[in-house]
Amino acid sequence: xxxxxxxxxxxxxxxxxxxxxxxxxxxxxxxxxxxxxxxxxxxxxxxxxxxxxxxxxxxxxxxxxxxxxxxxxxxxxxxxxxxxxxxxxxxxxxxxxxxxxxxxxxxxxxxxxxxxxxxxxxxxxxxxxxxxxxxxxxxxxxxxxxxxxxxxxxxxxxxxxxxxxxxxx
Numbered sequence: 559x560x561x562x563x564x565x566x567x568x569x570x571x572x573x574x575x576x577x578x579x580x581x582x583x584x585x586x587x588x589x590x591x592x593x594x595x596x597x598x599x600x601x602x603x604x605x606x607x608x609x610x611x612x613x614x615x616x617x618x619x620x621x622x623x624x625x626x627x628x629x630x631x632x633x634x635x636x637x638x639x640x641x642x643x644x645x646x647x648x649x650x651x652x653x654x655x656x657x658x659x660x661x662x663x664x665x666x667x668x669x670x671x672x673x674x675x676x677x678x679x680x681x682x683x684x685x686x687x688x689x690x691x692x693x694x695x696x697x698x699x700x701x702x703x704x705x706x707x708x709x710x711x712x713x714x715x716x717x718x719x720x721x722x723x724x725x726x727x
Contacts (some may be wrong), residue, residue, distance in 0.1 A: 562631045564655030571639045572670035573660040579636035589633045605678020622647045640680035642697035659702035
């Protein structure tokens with residue numbers, strides 16, 4: 559891992575940011591932070607409950623505030639899929655590490671995400687998973703310093719690819 563740097567995982571819901579993040583942190587012997595869990599703990603509410611109570615805009619501000627408060631080194635940080643809506647949050651994360659986009663085709667995401675309307679996904683009323691992917695993909699590409707295609711790979715394969723590719727960073 560880069561000396562005193564973080565590895566920040568971004569990508570759509572269902573790509574495996576949290577699972578890969580835990581395995582990557584274990585492999586590298588560093589701490590792991592899941593920003594969705596971090597926000598839930600600090601707010602003492604589930605993500606979906608917050609979105610339902612305050613709306614998408616206010617939720618994104620809450621998420622941004624808590625991501626901006628993260629001040630760690632040598633950590634793997636798995637972000638919520640909506641963190642890319644905040645330029646401030648992404649800039650903050652980038653100053654502390656390398657942004658890795660875990661990419662996966664829509665069909666595979668669709669197979670994996672079964673609880674779309676209860677898992678705390680930031681999406682407008684009437685928005686579909688497909689339209690959400692179309693909206694977010696350009697943002698993931700914009701912020702990514704490294705993109706890993708996760709199609710047809712095990713979580714262990716993805717961890718290995720990230721560690722290998724970060725050696726040249």
